[in-house]
Amino acid sequence: MNLPDMSAHTASVRTFAEWRAAARPWLAAGTPPHAIEWTSPTSLFAAAAPAPAPPDAASDARGRARAPRLPAAAMRLLETLTLYRDEGRWTLMYRLAWRLLNENPRLLEDAADPDVHRAARMESAIRRDVHKMHAYVRFREVVEADGERVYFAWFEPAHEILPRAAPFFVKRFANMPWSIATPDGSAVWRDGALTLLAAPAAAPRDPADPLEDLWRTYYRSICNVARLNPRAMQREMPQRYWRHLPEAGEIASLLREGTQRLAATPARRPAGVSKTTPSR
Amino acid sequence: MELAAKLEVLADAAKYDASCASSGAPKRDSRSGSGMGSTTGMGICHSYTPDGRCVSLLKILLTNFCLYDCQYCVNRRSSDVRRARFSVAEVVNLTLDFYRRNYIEGLFLSSGIIRSADYTMEQLVAVARCLREEHDFRGYIHLKTIPEASAELIELAGRYADRLSVNIELPTGAALAALAPEKSAASIEQTMGVIRVKLDEAREGGRRAPRFSPSGQSTQLIVGAEPSSDADILGTADQLYRAYRLKRVYYSAFSPIPFASARLPNRAPPLLREHRLYQADWLLRFYGFSVAEIGSALVGGQLDLSLDPKTAWALAHRECFPVDVNRAEREALLRVPGLGVRVVARILAARRQRRLRFADLEALGASLRRARHFIRTADFAPANAALGSERLRRALLPVGVQGELF
Ligand code: SF4
Numbered sequence: 001m002n003l004p005d006m007s008a009h010t011a012s013v014r015t016f017a018e019w020r021a022a023a024r025p026w027l028a029a030g031t032p033p034h035a036i037e038w039t040s041p042t043s044l045f046a047a048a049a050p051a052p053a054p055p056d057a058a059s060d061a062r063g064r065a066r067a068p069r070l071p072a073a074a075m076r077l078l079e080t081l082t083l084y085r086d087e088g089r090w091t092l093m094y095r096l097a098w099r100l101l102n103e104n105p106r107l108l109e110d111a112a113d114p115d116v117h118r119a120a121r122m123e124s125a126i127r128r129d130v131h132k133m134h135a136y137v138r139f140r141e142v143v144e145a146d147g148e149r150v151y152f153a154w155f156e157p158a159h160e161i162l163p164r165a166a167p168f169f170v171k172r173f174a175n176m177p178w179s180i181a182t183p184d185g186s187a188v189w190r191d192g193a194l195t196l197l198a199a200p201a202a203a204p205r206d207p208a209d210p211l212e213d214l215w216r217t218y219y220r221s222i223c224n225v226a227r228l229n230p231r232a233m234q235r236e237m238p239q240r241y242w243r244h245l246p247e248a249g250e251i252a253s254l255l256r257e258g259t260q261r262l263a264a265t266p267a268r269r270p271a272g273v274s275k276t277t278p279s280r
Numbered sequence: 281m282e283l284a285a286k287l288e289v290l291a292d293a294a295k296y297d298a299s300c301a302s303s304g305a306p307k308r309d310s311r312s313g314s315g316m317g318s319t320t321g322m323g324i325c326h327s328y329t330p331d332g333r334c335v336s337l338l339k340i341l342l343t344n345f346c347l348y349d350c351q352y353c354v355n356r357r358s359s360d361v362r363r364a365r366f367s368v369a370e371v372v373n374l375t376l377d378f379y380r381r382n383y384i385e386g387l388f389l390s391s392g393i394i395r396s397a398d399y400t401m402e403q404l405v406a407v408a409r410c411l412r413e414e415h416d417f418r419g420y421i422h423l424k425t426i427p428e429a430s431a432e433l434i435e436l437a438g439r440y441a442d443r444l445s446v447n448i449e450l451p452t453g454a455a456l457a458a459l460a461p462e463k464s465a466a467s468i469e470q471t472m473g474v475i476r477v478k479l480d481e482a483r484e485g486g487r488r489a490p491r492f493s494p495s496g497q498s499t500q501l502i503v504g505a506e507p508s509s510d511a512d513i514l515g516t517a518d519q520l521y522r523a524y525r526l527k528r529v530y531y532s533a534f535s536p537i538p539f540a541s542a543r544l545p546n547r548a549p550p551l552l553r554e555h556r557l558y559q560a561d562w563l564l565r566f567y568g569f570s571v572a573e574i575g576s577a578l579v580g581g582q583l584d585l586s587l588d589p590k591t592a593w594a595l596a597h598r599e600c601f602p603v604d605v606n607r608a609e610r611e612a613l614l615r616v617p618g619l620g621v622r623v624v625a626r627i628l629a630a631r632r633q634r635r636l637r638f639a640d641l642e643a644l645g646a647s648l649r650r651a652r653h654f655i656r657t658a659d660f661a662p663a664n665a666a667l668g669s670e671r672l673r674r675a676l677l678p679v680g681v682q683g684e685l686f
Contacts, residue, residue, distance in 0.1 A: 104633075109629045109630065109633055110633040110634070111629065111643065111645075112630050112636065112640035112643040112644050113643075134324055135325060135327075136326070136327075137382050138382060139380065139381045139382050140381070141380070141381070151381070168320075170311070171309035171310065171311060172310060172316065172382075173316050173380070174309065174311040174313075174316070175313070175316060176316060176380065211381060214283070214284055214287060214374070214377075214378075215381070215383050217287050217288055219327065219329065219335065220288075221287065221291035221292045222291045222294070222295050222339060223331050223333075224295050224296070224329075224331045224333070224535060226535050226536065226548065227331050227332075227533070227548065227551055228332075229330070229551075230330050231332070232332030232333075233328040233329065233331075233332050236325065236328050236334070251330055254329070255330050258330060258331075
């Protein structure tokens with residue numbers, strides 16, 4: 001077992017700002033990656049390694065003065081890695097920063113390097129998760145006592161992306177009161193202000209929105225059951241999202257209908273079609 | 281008729297149109313406005329149906345009543361299909377209601393031709409105008425353009441829509457004359473021409489020019505409803521891309537329709553054919569291939585169904601390989617089966633750092649199962665440089681039912 005006191009230093013961090021505050025003096029001192037044990041406060045060793053106090057202005061300024069600077073693109077990448085739901089992220093972030101400063105300032109251009117490769121995979125998982133959240137959030141309309149219409153959604157992203165995904169909904173629905181609850185917290189948009197609440201939320205049980213029936217009707221009608229390709233569907237819309245989607249309840253019966261029709265016609269689906277059509 | 285029943289009829293009638301893209305619109309959002317909506321440029325698929333297709337837009341017909349009798353179309357006047365017609369307000373409200381719940385990126389509105397081309401076009405424009413002007417809707421709008429509609433109406437459509445399309449449907453004038461007697465290739469192309477001129481004006485006029493369909497125009501070709509070959513289809517597509525600067529040509533495998541005309545085949549062509557056409561189209565647009573080059577690997581005018589067109593081309597041109605991954609130009613790397621545009625970009629960046637070895641390519645995302653036969657690296661050269669193409673071909677056939685793009 002990897003005990004924290006086997007490393008010279010330990011840090012327990014929750015956010016990018018905390019990680020940066022902790023990493024800066026070590027990077028300035030050239031502390032090698034293997035000498036630091038990174039954890040998140042929820043992990044087993046949280047008690048052993050309290051989170052560093054939030055950096056006050058003075059120590060932050062001192063840290064900045066001493067710390068070597070990383071290119072903006074590297075900082076953006078590191079900040080994105082923060083969202084990845086995996087204990088190893090902080091360690092990888094430090095190793096990348098250390099190697100950029102001590103080994104090769106152009107390290108990130110070498111996509112075949114194992115650390116860069118792993119970071120790139122994590123980054124694309126985050127990008128995909130954010131994209132899927134933009135796509136698969138479904139709002140339900142609720143009419144409040146005063147007659148105002150408000151919109152609620154419950155969503156379970158794979159990573160800790162709510163702060164990254166929320167601005168999209170602000171831009172799109174700026175004139176509509178909405179909130180999105182996730183197991184990691186909620187985003188609430190009211191009167192031109194976005195509030196991010198860190199408290200984990202439980203799946204709400206909103207009354208069904210009658211418009212969902214129309215949406216299901218549309219979903220059924222736009223599907224061409226004469227040409228089923230469930231694998232392409234599942235690749236883009238994996239089953240774990242289905243519980244958020246009112247239309248997903250129609251999938252089984254559409255598949256049944258299509259299979260019956262296929263059995264009734266001589267034309268057979270050929271082997272070899274699996275990719276969806278590129279849609280750009 | 282109830283709204284749900286109309287939606288059922290008019291979505292069903294729209295589903296044979298393959299286009300559902302919501303990409304390419306200029307970035308905008310609702311923060312500065314009174315309504316809702318935004319476009320990010322890349323488009324979002326909000327759902328997928330069991331046919332594997334993306335659901336991005338509310339894709340419906342305003343009406344499926346039609347004066348025309350296009351044989352391949354379920355809405356032709358001689359078909360017994362159930363008919364319906366939305367009012368302008370119904371389409372507007374449905375779009376807003378779906379959009380607000382984050383079901384869709386916007387609207388793709390088409391229509392059967394009723395009364396006249398201009399009357400029909402006016403109705404489509406009225407929906408878009410109401411969404412934009414009365415509701416300040418900033419989501420995506422794609423309008424089908426009715427051939428022979430007046431230039432003024434097309435201009436108005438382009439002011440509200442992000443994309444316009446005119447479906448040519450059949451790749452040759454003869455096929456069109458046989459199956460869509462009321463339509464003519466000339467009038468369809470004339471409409472595309474009007475759109476292109478206005479697109480050019482909007483581009484050249486810069487900020488002061490009136491807005492016109494910022495995401496360009498597209499069209500659709502039906503595959504397998506008549507005997508045109510893949511060479512005919514790709515030739516027509518290429519010519520349309522050049523002449524009218526289309527953003528996209530969609531290929532739609534003919535799907536046997538209810539109440540089908542006796543002049544149509546009663547079975548669908550293999551969906552794989554549609555897939556191969558898209559791959560070939562991709563080669564034309566992003567990989568620097570010409571129609572003639574793709575043509576050099578066709579057999580009897582048809583794409584090879586068992587191999588993707590890039591691999592088929594590589595097999596027919598063994599003299600161009602192996603390509604040295606550490607030295608070759610971008611253009612040569614793009615020709616290697618198993619190396620896509622993004623992988624090539626990564627190779628170019630990574631090899632500025634150091635010489636690439638075979639094992640690096642996997643990390644860069646290359647599909648080595650195919651690429652390995654066509655490349656050389658610091659530590660690797662294909663053992664089968666002398667393999668006869670027939671054996672190599674067999675080695676390259678997809679494993680099982682796994683289909684592959686580049
Ligand atoms: S004009 Fe359009 S809707 Fe009418 S029959 Fe022809 S393809 Fe169908």
